[in-house]
């Protein structure tokens with residue numbers, strides 16, 4: 544019983560060893576209404592989704608950049624920040640596109656597709 548507990552808890556902490564870091568960073572990244580502020584420096588940026596992959600997989604933008612998510616697949620996708628970092632296109636229809644505003648605080652913002660959790664990327668704000 545004790546051995547099993549130790550095994551499962553060590554497996555758990557190994558798998559989640561990055562979470563304390565991300566979690567604390569995320570708490571620092573969540574001013575209450577950041578996503579409602581107008582874009583201060585808007586420039587064109589896009590993330591194209593094709594064959595269940597984000598392209599580019601890593602994108603660097605200035606704070607507050609308006610980013611367009613373009614879905615070139617026949618399945619719907621989303622561009623959704625992990626945690627409370629504050630961007631989510633919600634459902635992007637096949638062949639459609641949706642814009643969202645990048646966070647205004649510098650950092651790396653990992654994101655995923657809500658429908659296909661294996662799809663992931665990182666938006667870097669700098």
Ligand SMILES: [Cu+2]
Pocket residue numbers: 595619620621656657658659662
């Ligand atoms: Cu998807």
